[in-house]
Amino acid sequence: MDVLGLETYAIEIRLILRELGIPESYATDRRLELQVETNRSVSAGRDIYDRELRLTPEGLEAWNNLRSNALKDGIVLQVISGFRRVSYQRGIIERKLATGLHIQEILKSSAAPGFSEHHTGRALDLTTPGATVLHSDFEHTAAFVWLARNAAFLGFRMSFPRGNPHGIIYEPWHWYFQG
Ligand SMILES: [Zn+2]
Structure with a gap:
């Protein structure tokens, strides 16, 4: 995205946040x-x-690489969520607001539109058969142990570890391909 495009995008996001x-x-x-x-x-x-499921070409290649390497070790990885549009993220927040949740509470588990790594097409929410989806218990699965040991070597990082500086809950399922 060029500078003008980025400025326009930033303005659009600021407006959505205000709304x-x-x-x-x-x-x-x-x-x-x-x-x-x-x-x-x-x-x-x-x-x-x-x-x-949608990802950028780089994200897809990285995901295929991650999945096939895990499978070699007998680990089945599945995707809960990949690329998400700003409009989709906005919908998530709006639905939570509609249930009566306070915005500050919502922002502990959902990034604001424009700030989710899922917008980049390089972020994955992962699970494995038998695990509770989007639950911190995922850390007790063999899949998580495998990820913690191997994902970094394949270019992935866990964006929201315990006590992260972003005020976002521990998300052992969320992995970002940084290349
Ligand atoms: Zn995520």
């Missing part, structure tokens, strides 16, 4: 960087809900 009642200081308070929504996502198979 959702998210303070302007959100990014600095949370030490979160703006994540650009990719326009290069490609079909990457299906997620566990049988929805189309």
Whole structure:
């Protein structure tokens, strides 16, 4: 994205944050960087809900690499969520607001639109058969132990470890391909 495109994007995001009642200081308070929504996502198979999974070509290659290496060690990895649009992230927040949750509470488990790594097409929420989806218990699975040991060598990092500086809950399932 060029500079003008990035400025326009940042303005759009600022507007969405305002509409959702998210303070302007959100990014600095949370030490979160703006994540650009990719326009290069490609079909990457299906997620566990049988929805189309989309990733960037790099994200897809990295995911295939991660999955096949895990499988060699007898570990089955599955995707809960890959690429997500800003509009989709906004919908998540709006649905939670509609249930009566306070915005600050919501932001502990959901990034604000424009700040989710899922916008980049390089982030994956992972699970394995038998695990509770999007639950910290995932850390007790063989799949997580495998990821913790191997994912970094394949270019992935766990973005939200315990006590992370972003005020986001521990997310052992969320992995980002940094290359
Ligand atoms: Zn995630």
